[in-house]
Amino acid sequence: MRGDERTSHHAVISLILRRLGRLALTVMLISTVVFLTVRVIPGDPARTVAGMDAAEPAVEALRIRLGLDRPLWRQYLGWLWDTLRLDFGTSFFSQEPVLDLILDRFPLTALLAISSFLVSLLVAIPIGVIAAVKRWTVWDGLGLMFAQVGMAVPSFWLAILLLMLFSVRLGLFPLFGADSFMHWILPVVTLATERAAVLVRFVRASMVEELEKEYVLAADARGLPHMRVRFSHALRNALMPVVTIAGIQFGYLLGGAVIVEQVFSLPGLGRLFLSAIVSRDFPVIQGGVVFIAVVFSLSNCAADLVSAAVNPRIRVG
C-alpha cells in the first residue's frame, strides 16, 4: 500500500509538471497568433486614439509613441519579453495597465462563469441520470429534447428572449446591471442552459455505459435494491468521465460570458475585450487572450487533477 501511495504522488506531481509545460507552450502559441491577427485585421489604433479628424503628423507622432512604427518582429519580441515578466502594457486609450483592467473585471466574469457552471451541473446530472435510468421512456425523450434544443438555441438569442419575456413583459427581473441577486438570474440561466444541454448528453451516455456493465447486472442479480445499485454503484463511476468534460465546459463558459455580458450589460471581461477589439486596443486584446488562455488551461488541469483524485486506480486507500 505504501508503494502505491508513493506512485500516486509521483503521478500527480508529474501530471502537474507536464500540464504546466503544456500551458506555457499553449500560451506562447496563442499569443503569437493573436499578436499577428490583431495586426493583420484592418484598422489603425493610432488613428482611432487620435480621432478621425486628427492631422496626419499628429497620428504619426502617436504611432511612434505607441511603438507601432517599429518593425513587426521587434514589436513582437518586445511584447513577448514584457509578457514573460507579467507586464501586459497599458491600454492605448485609458492608459491604465492592462493587468489592472483585467483583474478589475475578472471577479464578475468569474462569478458569472462559476455560478453558471454549478447551475449547469445541478441541472444536467439529474436530467442525464434520469434519462439513462429510464432509457427509451418519455423521460428519456424529454431529456434528450432538452439537450437538443439547448444546444441548438444561440445564447444571445436566448438572452434576448429571456429579457423580453421576464424583464420587459413580466417585469420580474431588472433589465441590466449587476447590482443585486436578481440581476444575476437571467444571465446565469442563459449561460447554464447551453452548457447543461451539452453535459446532459455526456452524463446520459456515461451512465448508460455504466448501467450496461456486468457489475450492475450482478448487483441486480444479488437482489440489491434497484435504486441503490443505480445511485451508489453506477452513478459514482459514471461521473468520472463527466468531471473531465465539465472542466473543458468551464473554459467555454468564459467564452460564452462575452456574449451574455454584452446582452445584459454586465461590466465584465467580455465587455472589456469586445470594446478593445472594436477600438483596436492591441495591448488589451493581447493581454486578455493570454489571460483567458491561462485560465482555460488551468481549469482543464484542475479537471484532470480532480478526475485523477476520484479514479480508484490512482486514489490511495
Next chain:
Amino acid sequence: MTDELVRIDDVSKVHFQAGLFRRRTRSVVAVQNLSLSITANTVLGLVGESGCGKSTLARAVAWLDPPTSGRVVVAGIDPALGDRSRMALFRRTVQIVFQDPYSSLNPRCSIGESVAEGLRNQGVPPDRRRREVSRLLDMVGISSSRTSERPHRFSGGQRQRIVIARALAVQPRFLILDEPVSSLDVSIQAQMVNLLLDLKRELSLTYLFISHDLNLIAYLSDEIAVMRDGRIIEQAPAEQLIAAPVHPYTRALFADAPVLPSPRSGSS
C-alpha cells in the same frame, strides 16, 4: 423427472429495437420456444456458436432481462409471479457469473465490500459479515488479507474467483456460468474449472455452464445441450452426446473440434 431443480419452459426472448419515445421498429428473436430441465447437483453444459442466443438465455433465466414469454422455475420459485418476497428468494437461489471479469466488479469498491454487499442486504451483522467474507474468499483461493484491496490489483483469474465468491455469498443453489473462463489463459482456465467442480461438490450446487468451447463442456458437464439460432437442437447425457451425436449440426461442431476424452467418463 427426479430431483429437477431448474425448469425452463417454452421460453422466448425477442429484442425490440426501440427508437425515441419507444417506437418499436424492428424485432429480433434471440431465443425461441426453448425448454430445458436441469437436475439438482448436475452440470448442464450449453454449447453453441457466438450469437446463437446463449447469453440472452442466461440473462432471461436469471431474470435480469426477463423472457418475452414462457416460464422459468427454480427450486419451485417462479419469479414471474412477481411479489417482492418471492423475487428476493429467487435472487438468493439463482446467481450468475459473467464472462468479463474486468467489468464484473465495481472498480470503486474493495473486493471485501463487493462480496459483503449481498450479505449486508440480507441483514447479516457486520462482524459475522467479515468472517463470512474471509471464509468465502478463502474458499475460492483468494487470501483474506486482501479484502480491502480494489479490483484493479487482481488478475483476470483472481477477479473471476472474487466474482464467484460474491455470487456464493447469497448462498445460491443454482449458478448460471456464462462463459466464465473464456477470457482467461488456458492454464488458468483449468484451475478455474476444477475450482468450480470442487465448489459444486462442496456446496451441492447446480450449474448451467455456457460455453462455445466443446472440450470444456465435455469435461465438466453431466448433460449437454446444443443451441443454435435460439433453439436447442439436441440434448443428451454428456457421454452419449459425445459418443454419438445425432443432429448433423452437432456432428459438424464435434468434427471441427476434436474432443479429448473426459476424465469423468465412467465415473458417473
